[in-house]
Amino acid sequence: MTLFNVIVKPIVTAKTADMEVAAKNRVYTVEVSPSATKVDIKNAFSSIYGVDVEKVNIVKTREKFKYARKWMVCKRSESKKAYVTLKEGQSVDFLAIK
Secondary structure, three states, X not given: OOHHHHEEEEOOOHHHHHHHHHOOOOEEEEEEOOOOOHHHHHHHHHHXXXXXXXXXXXXXXXXXXXXXXXXXXXXXXXXXXXXXXXXXXXXXXXXXXX
């Protein structure tokens, strides 16, 4: 697995923005590949963005169903996301890739 296939996309919501502010811009939430491990995520973050990673937490989200009408079912697929904590005094700009 290449480094650019590990991190799929950053997750930017109100909850993740509040988490970044509470942790002084050190915790970032990203969606990762289903087969990625903590070591893969740490190496990808370090090499792509040029920062030192302190720790990585992984959460698997389950698939969810929403019933719109009697016969219509919408499905949100399962995914895997990672909370990446950086060392003190470092931050990431997701638009600038090293």
